Amino acid sequence: MIESHVKYEEQYEEKYKEHWDKVLATLNEGDVDKFRPVYLELHPHDQAVFFIEQSEENRLHIYSFLSPDEIAEVMINIELEDIQPYFTEMDPRYASMVLGEMPADDAVDILNQMDKEQVVSFLTIMDKEAAEEIKQLLHYEEKTAGSIMTTEYVAILKSQTVTQAMQHLKKEAPEAETIYYLYVLDDDKRLVGVASLRDLIVADDDTLIGDIISEKIVAVSVAKDQEEVAQMIRNYDFLALPVVDFQNHLLGIITVDDILDVMEEEASDDYSKLAGITETDRPNDNAFSAAKKRLPWLIILLFMGMFTASLIGQFEATLDQVAILAIFIPLIAGMAGNSGTQALAVAVRGLATGDYEHIGKTKLILREAATGIITGTTCGIVIAVVIFLWKGDLYLGLLVGASIMGSLIVATIAGSLVPIIMDRFKIDPAIASGPFITTINDIISVLIYFGLATTFMGYLV
Amino acid sequence: MIESHVKYEEQYEEKYKEHWDKVLATLNEGDVDKFRPVYLELHPHDQAVFFIEQSEENRLHIYSFLSPDEIAEVMINIELEDIQPYFTEMDPRYASMVLGEMPADDAVDILNQMDKEQVVSFLTIMDKEAAEEIKQLLHYEEKTAGSIMTTEYVAILKSQTVTQAMQHLKKEAPEAETIYYLYVLDDDKRLVGVASLRDLIVADDDTLIGDIISEKIVAVSVAKDQEEVAQMIRNYDFLALPVVDFQNHLLGIITVDDILDVMEEEASDDYSKLAGITETDRPNDNAFSAAKKRLPWLIILLFMGMFTASLIGQFEATLDQVAILAIFIPLIAGMAGNSGTQALAVAVRGLATGDYEHIGKTKLILREAATGIITGTTCGIVIAVVIFLWKGDLYLGLLVGASIMGSLIVATIAGSLVPIIMDRFKIDPAIASGPFITTINDIISVLIYFGLATTFMGYLV
Structure with a gap:
């Protein structure tokens, strides 16, 4: 049984390697129509791994073969510390479009690593709406809830029925970071309740949202330390957590996938400090x-x-x-x-x-x-x-x-x-x-x- | 602004403490009708924190005030290392009902800490269906994918329409560990595709499931090390990952909330080893x-x-x-x-x-x-x-x-x-x-x- 299992994994890896070689071959041929389908068939994480391994010349080809939103997907999957050089080698207009297509919180993390002049120039040529969203997030201190939240959440009204809310959700789904929690706001944008998509699915179609939302909201303040946010998500088993200011206005949400990265980061950080390394050392530092x-x-x-x-x-x-x-x-x-x-x-x-x-x-x-x-x-x-x-x-x-x-x-x-x-x-x-x-x-x-x-x-x- | 923020948090904590005292007061009164609503209003994690702080006498009261499935919710939120004494002090029949109401993976973790005789006796008095599910999971090695997976997933058919799948989902939702991924199986229970609930929501009602599922499935084998599973979930930003045997039969799923615990455990483990502690030391060890x-x-x-x-x-x-x-x-x-x-x-x-x-x-x-x-x-x-x-x-x-x-x-x-x-x-x-x-x-x-x-x-x- 164990042998057959190893065999299965080997077969899987072999198939994966074959596909990988095919992607590389089409890239070297320089044929955009052959490259795109095989490359985009990879999971974004694997797209990123492939991308990183390429020479600068090959990367420039990849930029010209993919649209800004396709490259944005790749960039999301690259470790933050390694990402800046890629934006510098892109055409600035293309780079700003890529930033505009990324979730706002990820774009902010990248901009925080650039010098001020560069940031301003990117924001100026960027799509206005995306630039606004990014500017809102840019001033939060590092390692706080504000710095890891995203503003792409789905908000609904207390007075809507489940059917209406689902229709709204259908429209918002492609843009939202998570659709599994819906946030109910009052006229003043204050957070008054939360419903999970599970609640909506289980409820009858004409139930009012006001009747199924939970008003026991667990929210974090925007200045809270990211390590404490991670603890809360772990303790309460949430997939996302709303972030509010001191008057309970909803500013954004933090999703569990960002928390996985926070936990990894904090654990590496503590571990390094125990070993006497001030900043986390990375394997590709020189x-x-x-x-x-x-x-x-x-x-x-x-x-x-x-x-x-x-x-x-x-x-x-x-x-x-x-x-x-x-x-x-x-x-x-x-x-x-x-x-x-x-x-x-x-x-x-x-x-x-x-x-x-x-x-x-x-x-x-x-x-x-x-x-x-x-x-x-x-x-x-x-x-x-x-x-x-x-x-x-x-x-x-x-x-x-x-x-x-x-x-x-x-x-x-x-x-x-x-x-x-x-x-x-x-x-x-x-x-x-x-x-x-x-x-x-x-x-x-x-x-x-x-x-x-x-x-x-x-x-x- | 910072001051107002602190004030807001203080107010929040004060309100929380007030509620806490109320729960304690009703418990000491011994009035089940007053206790239940205030206690159950707490988040399960907080219910667990409250429960742990009580004397054995008080805990025996709590058991008699709550149903097995209510206590099961509390138990899920207690750290595994501390949980066994509670099951020993419960009436065995009640304890086995509590185990039966828990997600199978959590119940298995608890049973793995008891001696064999105890396990057999619990499984004998337990509800038959729950006992079967637990027995299936019991033989997986610790720290493998098999030991952290759950069998409570939602499976659908390729030939169903989106509307049919949603109706099926509605029925399964209360039992399932996650409803945000749906797994498509062939007649032989082999995994042939995955659809996210997001895909279903965005699709038209009469679309066939076969047309929207992704066949690029990322699955892990049942014997895979839990640390590697955590890496995959983190890299690919999944909320859940299917677990298969070497013939690609779907055995269960691993959800992101379990991965958060795995990451915490593995990080603590590495950290302890760096400091020269063989087993992770816990603050409430003597x-x-x-x-x-x-x-x-x-x-x-x-x-x-x-x-x-x-x-x-x-x-x-x-x-x-x-x-x-x-x-x-x-x-x-x-x-x-x-x-x-x-x-x-x-x-x-x-x-x-x-x-x-x-x-x-x-x-x-x-x-x-x-x-x-x-x-x-x-x-x-x-x-x-x-x-x-x-x-x-x-x-x-x-x-x-x-x-x-x-x-x-x-x-x-x-x-x-x-x-x-x-x-x-x-x-x-x-x-x-x-x-x-x-x-x-x-x-x-x-x-x-x-x-x-x-x-x-x-x-x-």
């Missing part, structure tokens, strides 16, 4: 821009490491007397660093997914303290026994064991405390992942280790 | 189970740290002569560890999001090597200058600088190479995040540092 993103943290770490080194330097007299102490430094600092990172990861992830909303933060910190005591004691005993058996030195074993125990307890508490404090001061707790925790833990562990060693020196020499 | 999840890595690290310590021990003679060497050990090991983790994070994330599919892996490794040379050289020069200025010792500066440079280059290459190799051998590359990389980098940096120091000893004393 080495210089990758190094530029990693160096800030490495340099900070370098100076913090120098600080730790000078701290150890204070104990040079102790080290001179008992050189063997040095060999356990990386072990103790490493263990503290790692248990701190474990605690931090739990706290940061919990804050990101909103798991703490209904569980107390004090409870978490107490739990982390208890966890630190358990892990610290266990590791401390293990290492003491191992060193005693290995070196035959009971006091050295006790010293290293006690240091590990103390370091782990303090590091675990610090690891959960720091992100929670940062969150309270409205600083992104993921940032704490980096230099802050590592340094605190290095300092703590070195102080505990050499403090104990210096105090009990008599037993060691 | 200290013992949290410690249990963290200890494996800490203990592994402890022994690997002992190995590094014994490696440094080989250079005790060098250390005895130049004790000051010891103070830079944590700095060098720390820097190597961190640049390795940076490179690893980029590689693991890139593999997880599928960004490498069309970019070569060799290209990535070459880029990482170049990045390592840039960051290593920069950090090496900085540290050499700082140590020279601080200690006035040119040779010590050169030694530490050269060690940092060498360690960073090797660590960066190792950080990208290890996950790519693991991926080739079908091992989850996120696992490499932990002990493997850290130890490799500790060993590399210690060997480079003390190797250089021992060789050039003459310049240091």
Whole structure:
């Protein structure tokens, strides 16, 4: 069964590759009539993958073979960071038509990456209606609900019947980003209700919209952080969420497909920060821009490491007397660093997914303290026994064991405390992942280790 | 404007809290007729949050106040890890009715957490039809397409008209998990086409389904990894994806709301592994189970740290002569560890999001090597200058600088190479995040540092 299954997938991939080669062949022939049907038969996502792989010369052919709205479909499926060069190589008039054909929220994301002059020139030559829609969205801050919403929703009236609403929907469907939610507005454009298409389908034809809409509307304010919007959509299982201003005027909607991208982006972001990369590094960045993103943290770490080194330097007299102490430094600092990172990861992830909303933060910190005591004691005993058996030195074993125990307890508490404090001061707790925790833990562990060693020196020499 | 906005949110939250208190009051009164309307007015997600906060006594009241299908709605909104105790405290007959009312995929997830005996007893007293559906899903492996799919989809025929299909849809709508895609099957239950509800709405009433369906079906095989399914839904912007066996029989569908949970789960999982936690730690685990999840890595690290310590021990003679060497050990090991983790994070994330599919892996490794040379050289020069200025010792500066440079280059290459190799051998590359990389980098940096120091000893004393 598994073999047949693999075979099925292989056959599928082979067929796909064949089609791909056909598209490439027609493009190289330069025959527009042969190229168009085979290319457009691909899913837009695959169209985009094909497009990216081409040389500039081939891309210029593709522009001339496709209409602006066909290229717009391709552009929607390209990662935002890679898209700008394509708009620069297009004829400006063609490029502005492409932008005009894209959903307004996607066009805004692209324009936000260009310099102001370019934006103004595109908006000037663009179709007036599209330009207006884009201008409305352009001034929302990045990573807020406003920046990811679209204005292409379907609005209906309370006084319409289901049949009338369905007719209206039929007309609006080709333009709308989603047709699966319909928004009911009052005369002042205030949001008063929501109906799902499912509600309409199930209802009788002459039912009034007012009778089937839900007035328990869950909406987000336009300034809300995109990560919180993602949490709401996930928690409430919505396909779309309305965005309102402070007077409850409907400004736009956020659809679940945009949320998938937000979640991917936020997860990559948190992950990168835990690894000490300030901005998300992308596989097709070149080495210089990758190094530029990693160096800030490495340099900070370098100076913090120098600080730790000078701290150890204070104990040079102790080290001179008992050189063997040095060999356990990386072990103790490493263990503290790692248990701190474990605690931090739990706290940061919990804050990101909103798991703490209904569980107390004090409870978490107490739990982390208890966890630190358990892990610290266990590791401390293990290492003491191992060193005693290995070196035959009971006091050295006790010293290293006690240091590990103390370091782990303090590091675990610090690891959960720091992100929670940062969150309270409205600083992104993921940032704490980096230099802050590592340094605190290095300092703590070195102080505990050499403090104990210096105090009990008599037993060691 | 911002102030008014905050005010609006505060008002909203106040209203919400008022309602919450009302629900609590009616529950404490024990008056079913007062409780039901206010409780059911909450969104199911909020019903679940309220439910979780109650004492067992209160929960038993809630069970007696609500019907099985009402409680089923609540259960769907509780995190899977927390749900089992509730089913154990319910009357078994009531519990099996609740399971029967849940979407089959959710019921299966819950049953997968119980022991076999319990599962059999639930399935025996359950409604026969529901039990059959659940049994079909029960044998799929965890984290595959089969384990997250549901069998509640809407199927139509090629020969139906749009009007007939809409009537059929109307009947099926209350039961189906999504009504926004309709699946066209042949007589043998093979999937031959897909139509979106949008297509139906836009089409004329008497159009034949066969004329509007898309035959370019994107389907996944039942054994596909859930992370890959998530990537496909994200790339193709689908609201649902059909799941087929190797003969293209339709087995079920996966909807986007389940994918949101998969993405959250996979992101938390990768994040935890980077921090060295084997299983995702949850905020409401107690200290013992949290410690249990963290200890494996800490203990592994402890022994690997002992190995590094014994490696440094080989250079005790060098250390005895130049004790000051010891103070830079944590700095060098720390820097190597961190640049390795940076490179690893980029590689693991890139593999997880599928960004490498069309970019070569060799290209990535070459880029990482170049990045390592840039960051290593920069950090090496900085540290050499700082140590020279601080200690006035040119040779010590050169030694530490050269060690940092060498360690960073090797660590960066190792950080990208290890996950790519693991991926080739079908091992989850996120696992490499932990002990493997850290130890490799500790060993590399210690060997480079003390190797250089021992060789050039003459310049240091």
